[in-house]
Amino acid sequence: MNRRMFLLGGAASALLSGTRYLSADPLGLPIGCQTYPVRKSISTDFAGTMKGLSAAGFTQIELCSPYGYDDFSSLRQYKPQELRRMLSDWGLGCISAHWAPTELFQKADESIAYAKEFGMTQMAIAALGPFRPRTTETVDDVKRYVEPFNVFAEKAHAAGIVALLHNEGFVSEHIDGKPxxxxxxxxxNPATTKLQFQVSSMQQGYNPVTYFQKYPGRFLSMHCQDWAKDSSTLSGFRQVPLGKGVVDWKAVFTAAKIGGVKNYFVELEEDPALMPLSVPYLKSLNV
Incomplete structure (x- = not known):
């Protein structure tokens, strides 16, 4: 994966340098990348991986916690401020990360302190409740899962950090036909929490345009995936670079402004080599 990542990253970089693009990316926001898809190469060559993402045209990344995600444990050797300076030297900003439930609900003070020292302003959780639901959860379970997140969010808010709920796992399920x-x-609590939309949840009936318009101002971030139909796969879809699939990105970004989105991250986990190939499209998308 490393070799493909860097080869394609270099190709994307060369393409970018040789082509004129509009100076404004979608909504004038930095082009971001979630680092979970490149977690394996981060564990073996962090510097090379980050330089490859920067060369491809990404200027923001979203990390995963070195203490909550095993594949990021190699980053524990760096102090938060040191890690931020390294990223800055490679041309990358980082204001957000994903955290494990235990870090937010059992070690909230410790996790918030790390984020503050790093300089982050957003702390996200991938899901509330089970990541692979049993389909036996109830409405009471929904309230039970949300309550500790609201408690954490209040602590984070007091420290100047926004708590983000990402909609994967149980969050994107239905109970008695209701989302x-x-x-x-x-x-x-809208005063202390915001939302991070997972665009691929469209496959479960969650249209980002609908949600951005339905809940104006409640969103702060989104993860961007694109896909094409492929009958040879178990899901019936395969991921493709942004702009090459079924998602109407102009409509998504237009609605994202209503939703309150201030940052977005390309996340193509099935094949991270596709992520750099999404940059030229984003640079050409004027919304």
Whole structure:
């Protein structure tokens, strides 16, 4: 994966340097990249991986906690401020990371202190409740899962950090035909929490345009995936670079402004080599 990542990153970089693009990316926001898809190469060659992402045209990244995600444990050797300076030297900013539930609910003070020292302003969780639901969860479970997140969010807010709920796992399920996501949004404290939309949840009936318009100002971030139909795969889809699939990105980014989105991250986990190939499209997308 490393070799493909860097080869394609270099190709994307060469393409970018040889082509004129609009100076404004979608909504004038930096082009970001979630680092989970390149977690394996981060564990073996952090510097090379980050330089490859920067060369491809990404200027922001979203990390995963070195203490909550095993594949990021190699980053524990760096102090938060040192890690931020390294990223800055490679041309990358980082204001957000994903954290494990135990870090937010059992070690909140410790995790918030790390984020503050790093200089982050957003702390996200991938899901509330089980990542692989049993389909036996109830409405009472929804409230039970949201409550500790609201408690954490209040602590984070006091420290100047926004708590983000990402909609994967149980968050994107349905109970008696009703979307769990909406139930959770109703339970979240809007004064201390924001939302990070997972665009691939469209496959489960969650259209980002609909949600950005339905809940104006509640969103702060989104993860961007694109896909094409492929009958040879188990899911019936395969991921492709942004702009090469079924997602209407102009409509998504237009609605994202209503939703309150201030940062976004390309995340193509099936094949991270596709992520650099999304940059030229984003640079050409004027919304």
């Amino acid at each position: 769990v996501y909406d139930m959770m949004i109703a339970e979240l």
